[in-house]
Amino acid sequence: MRRIALVSVAVTAVAGVAAYMGSASGQSNGDAAPIYGIKIPEGYRDWRLISVKQLTGKQLTGAGGELKQLRAQLGNDLAIKAFRDGTLPFPDGAIIAALHWNEASSDFDNQALAAGFPGLGLQSSFAGSAVNVQFMVKDSKKYAASGGWGFADFTNGKPGNEALHAKCFSCHQPAKDRDYVFTHYAPTP
Template identity: 50%
Template sequence: MKLIAVSLAAMLWLAGMVTTVVPRTPQNEWKADSIYTIKIPAGYRDWKLISVAHEAGKLNDLRAILGNDIAVNAYRAGKLPLPDGAIIARLAWAYTPSEENNKAFGNPQSFVAGQPTNVQFSIKDSKKYTLSGGWAYAQFNQGQSINVAVNATCFACHQAVKDRDFVFTKYSH
């Protein structure tokens, strides 16, 4: 427990030390995040699907989990830990009833993706991110990075799946 607290404190300190700012222009293909200098990868929405999810509770959103080629190839091969260079993207939208579908079916049974809420990234680099199990985490809301302290808390939750390389998502065949 003490190691987790010390690691979290070190990550928060490090995150404050490596803050970067990228001017927002249409020419930017990457936008910087302040924790571990994470950036939104260009073209991530064209990555392959790993899985989908519905998060109930206060978030109540629909999620698509995508991966770059390194991540998807490892998932398909059943390879854990995921190799360095693997990137997992989690896109989230509001969980919204589909009035048209519900009217057609006569029951409130259909839900669709509503407004986008955020996108999160997990980036694997076992040498660079040693304090967080080889992973860096970032969340962007409307293209902008969220609070560094919030991103730094990701690893604590991912401890629950340490035996799966700190990754919650399983591959949907």
């Protein structure tokens, strides 16, 4: 009877380790992005903030109109430590997420700002509808041909096509001296 109990405990432990290893890899069970095979990492929305930025200009897709986006870059623990320590190149296992939203404004917020700070012309904007989320995953061996980084772009949880992903590394080439990372760490005051 004791032997059966020990075997049962051992089987349960092995199953638990296997389940943990699957979740510890940081990859979800969804679709993988082409070329690099990256999936959306579980829990990425709980990662720490690296930086925020506003992007304006012409639409990249040829749809016309003005591009007005708010973007936030988040990092897993390895990425955050590398940013804080100024470590280049980034260590294997570092992952950077870039969340993109269309910029929106609120008449209510703007009226409140005008009432609270008359004559200053303050305007407010916030993250509106989601555009996409992108990931950079550092693995110097697996992604040696692309500077040690794998790239992924997802819209509504689905990866973009191969043509989109084929452009990722060439777009990051200008940041070669920063290990292909455009984002600057924004420490808190």
